[in-house]
Amino acid sequence: MHCRLEHNSFMAYSSERRLPRLEDVAERAGVSHQTVSRVINNHPNVSKATRERVEAAVAELGYRRNTAARSLVTRRSHTIGVLASELSQYGPANTLLGVEQAARNAGYFVSIAALREVSADSITDAARHFMDQGVDGIVALVPHAGTLQALEVLNLDVPVVVVGSSGEGRFSGAMVDQKLGARLAVAHLIEQGHKRIGHISGPQDWIDAAERAEGWREALAQAGLDDDLLVEGDWSAGSGYGIGQQLAVERAATAVFVGNDQMALGVLRAFGEAGVRVPQDVSVVGFDDQPEAGYFMPPLTTVRQDFEELGRRCMDMMLALLEDGAVAGTTVVDPRIVVRASTAPPA
Amino acid sequence: MHCRLEHNSFMAYSSERRLPRLEDVAERAGVSHQTVSRVINNHPNVSKATRERVEAAVAELGYRRNTAARSLVTRRSHTIGVLASELSQYGPANTLLGVEQAARNAGYFVSIAALREVSADSITDAARHFMDQGVDGIVALVPHAGTLQALEVLNLDVPVVVVGSSGEGRFSGAMVDQKLGARLAVAHLIEQGHKRIGHISGPQDWIDAAERAEGWREALAQAGLDDDLLVEGDWSAGSGYGIGQQLAVERAATAVFVGNDQMALGVLRAFGEAGVRVPQDVSVVGFDDQPEAGYFMPPLTTVRQDFEELGRRCMDMMLALLEDGAVAGTTVVDPRIVVRASTAPPA
DNA sequence: AGGTTGTTTGTTAGCGCTAACAATTAAGGA
DNA sequence: TCCTTAATTGTTAGCGCTAACAAACAACCT
Numbered sequence A, B: 001m002h003c004r005l006e007h008n009s010f011m012a013y014s015s016e017r018r019l020p021r022l023e024d025v026a027e028r029a030g031v032s033h034q035t036v037s038r039v040i041n042n043h044p045n046v047s048k049a050t051r052e053r054v055e056a057a058v059a060e061l062g063y064r065r066n067t068a069a070r071s072l073v074t075r076r077s078h079t080i081g082v083l084a085s086e087l088s089q090y091g092p093a094n095t096l097l098g099v100e101q102a103a104r105n106a107g108y109f110v111s112i113a114a115l116r117e118v119s120a121d122s123i124t125d126a127a128r129h130f131m132d133q134g135v136d137g138i139v140a141l142v143p144h145a146g147t148l149q150a151l152e153v154l155n156l157d158v159p160v161v162v163v164g165s166s167g168e169g170r171f172s173g174a175m176v177d178q179k180l181g182a183r184l185a186v187a188h189l190i191e192q193g194h195k196r197i198g199h200i201s202g203p204q205d206w207i208d209a210a211e212r213a214e215g216w217r218e219a220l221a222q223a224g225l226d227d228d229l230l231v232e233g234d235w236s237a238g239s240g241y242g243i244g245q246q247l248a249v250e251r252a253a254t255a256v257f258v259g260n261d262q263m264a265l266g267v268l269r270a271f272g273e274a275g276v277r278v279p280q281d282v283s284v285v286g287f288d289d290q291p292e293a294g295y296f297m298p299p300l301t302t303v304r305q306d307f308e309e310l311g312r313r314c315m316d317m318m319l320a321l322l323e324d325g326a327v328a329g330t331t332v333v334d335p336r337i338v339v340r341a342s343t344a345p346p347a
Numbered sequence C: 001a002g003g004t005t006g007t008t009t010g011t012t013a014g015c016g017c018t019a020a021c022a023a024t025t026a027a028g029g030a
Numbered sequence D: 001t002c003c004t005t006a007a008t009t010g011t012t013a014g015c016g017c018t019a020a021c022a023a024a025c026a027a028c029c030t
Helices: A001-012 A022-028 A033-040 A050-061 A067-074 A090-105 A120-132 A144-150 A179-190 A207-222 A235-249 A261-274 A291-295 A307-323 B003-009 B024-028 B033-040 B047-063 B069-072 B090-105 B120-133 B145-152 B178-191 B207-222 B238-251 B261-274 B291-295 B307-321
Strands: A079-085 A109-117 A137-141 A160-163 A170-176 A198-199 A231-232 A254-258 A283-285 A301-306 A330-333 A336-338 B077-084 B109-115 B137-141 B160-163 B171-178 B197-201 B231-234 B255-258 B283-285 B301-303 B330-333 B337-339
Touching: A001 B120, A022 A033, A022 A050, A033 A050, A067 B069, A079 A090, A079 A120, A090 A109, A090 B109, A109 A120, A109 B090, A109 B160, A137 A144, A144 A160, A144 A330, A160 A307, A160 B207, A170 A179, A170 A307, A179 A198, A179 A207, A179 A254, A179 A283, A179 A301, A179 A336, A198 A235, A207 A231, A231 A235, A235 B291, A254 A261, A261 A283, A261 A291, A283 B047, A291 B238, A291 B261, A307 A330, A307 B145, B024 B033, B024 B047, B033 B047, B077 B090, B077 B120, B090 B109, B090 B137, B090 B145, B090 B307, B109 B120, B120 B145, B137 B145, B137 B307, B145 B160, B160 B197, B160 B307, B171 B178, B171 B307, B178 B197, B178 B207, B178 B255, B178 B283, B178 B301, B178 B337, B197 B207, B197 B238, B207 B231, B207 B261, B231 B238, B238 B261, B261 B283, B261 B291
Parallel strands: A079 A109, A079 A137, A137 A160, A160 A170, A170 A330, A198 A231, A198 A254, A254 A283, B077 B109, B077 B137, B137 B160, B160 B171, B171 B330, B197 B231, B197 B255, B255 B283
Antiparallel strands: A109 B109, A301 A336, B301 B337
């Protein structure tokens, strides 16, 4: 019997061999298929002897339950849909990893839909895709203000966890405390004696970008400093480079808090080319702490976000919603600052 | 009727409202459920009048077919499993995006399983996860020599497309021509007059790393140059930095072909710190062309791989295997060199 | 003994869909 | 006209599973 499993290596994909069903296991164990189902699902009222007999039969036949059949009757697919944009970026990619880890541990499957561009249409498409698949819940990894509305009007009847949002309305949220991160960055610069601290933000319709800018503003206000030095980039190294060139000419600030590490890379290059020394002339702080940040020139002081943890928290929240009937809520992960060579007291 | 759909916004997730079934659509259109099924599945023998009536009913009720029920009877889940490691890296992440795009276009769902570490056990786990889900095929985004063996012994009865492999045995492959990429890089350096060209490779048990090293060797051999300057890194900027420090002391080569952009970043920083000027003293070429490469200091000459295209090709191949009964094969994507400021003729 | 529990097992129905076949109607040819 | 063929629709069964109920049995009390 156990040989049969090993000897089918010659078979093609479309092997006609039927996979064992509950019925097959039941027959082998001398019980009804329902009893096998009980064993598989860990129902309490099965005698020890029966359970062992069934488990042996399951092992011998290599039985694995059929997800489609199970889903059909339970109306649960045990699948979570992850709606993501910018999946090639360090942050979202790692959040996805966290979600996947927590999901698989909990016996869930993870289905993905990537958005090429963030629009109501593309979000609707992706959400419909997930509903067609019958996902039990959706994790929205689209930290864009418009996403929430686009999702809300769909009236999905599955729980939604939005990453990077505090979870308004029917949605739950999981977020890194962006304001705190920004305050840590600015506080570090203030401690070193900087008075003129600029900010290169991400696009302001991104929730994270808006929060970081707000945190920067709050920290400056608290210290009685001006918050007039704000330029908006698009998250890319290229935009950081362009803005950096401009800053190198103006020289209005002694320190710049940059919205992410990629833009910071562009800034460092622009400064390098313009002869502005970092950190002697201008200090630079990034955000994210992607693995390369420590190898920029100079190594970048930045704010670390634990994206994987964020992903795991997302999934924890999702599980609570699905299995414990929890209500929508928010979970917050704290960032921390990583000080490297790109910051120093002003000259 | 159409109001009913709009007015349930007050309902909780666990809305008791049953979704419409074929039967409901059939009743509304005044036909049998089978006729509706035919319309849904584009079967030919349905009269135009009937088809239109059914389509109207489908639209009015907002009918969407139940995937679980369909899968149960067709034994097709229309789901592709993507087995991935290093998903937070630029290459794999973008390949995944390509797969996702092609899959969703073709009406397939994409399920992912990320490997924390590449081992036979973790691969077996992930593959079993996919079989439990009943995926129709697996795309292995694990460009590691051991992966193929670990997958082979599982005797999966679904098609497998291995990315970065030429597709041995029962598996199909989709790859960027790594040897060609390496030859392009080395040829560029030779054209500029370099005679001593070193290579910092990735771990040699990664298929891509081995191929790139081999391409480097071939190009040197063809030009009658020595291939004794090879150091193995681990793909990370940190390892590039460490090796770069060493090279800065030895100064054995006038040009270095680095296995990926991240390691190249580390090399640039090590050279910068050691006072080795790039490209005046040493030329550096990377591999991948991740978006930041153009903003390194100096901007990096590198070999561009179109990862999204690779992913799409993967999925095309998978579809051919699944739907056209194609046999295992290989598809190859060509890389191209992007020349920037990190390379110049030797002094 | 006879009833009242509780524990363990079996039986039946049906989730929503498609495949296979049966039935009906329309069209064409002798 | 009737028979053959093709096009269109309907009927039935069953994919593999779990929920709900029913049955069998043991244990324990009055």
